[in-house]
Amino acid sequence: MPTVRYTADGGIYRVGGHQFEPGDAKTVDDELAAYLADHEDFEAVDDAGDDTVGQEDGPPDAEDTVADPGGPIPDPSEHSVKELRDKLNDIDDIDVLAAVYEAEEAGDTRDTAIEAIQSRINAVKED
Missing domain, CATH: 3.40.5.20 (YqbF domain)
Known part of the structure; x- marks a missing residue:
């Protein structure tokens, strides 16, 4: 790349x-x-x-x-929390999820978005 x-x-x-x-x-x-x-x-x-x-x-x-999750890494600032949750469900790469987490922290830092990202990271780690 x-x-x-x-x-x-x-x-x-x-x-x-x-x-x-x-x-x-x-x-x-x-x-x-x-x-x-x-x-x-x-x-x-x-x-x-x-x-x-x-x-x-x-x-x-x-x-x-960073592994490509099938397209560009979603920019959390371009999505509502609900839309972001839907996109996160398609991502199984911890590095990509970490990049989304960092982007959210650097931007709006919406608590519900941070929780959704962390929840997806934890779910992927459990698999």
Whole structure:
């Protein structure tokens, strides 16, 4: 999966379950990388963190990836708690659930959403 860097001078950008602060480089799925490639505040980077913008073949895959739950990680701020619960039921990957938890904590920090995410994490751990 490709890695992108947020190059803005300030502010936080949230998309696809990821939160970017200026200078952050994160591994994202191919669909999100393609979306961010059109955004002026993002650049593609290779595994060593070097810029690859302008290379015809695009950024190479990164080694430290989060498993893809069948699509982008849900951004909890884009969903009601009920909608979020429904999406969480389809996720069986602890790392993905942890990313959703962190995104909720960084955003609205709705107690009921935190409880729903933690409940799903506990259910997955029990399996």
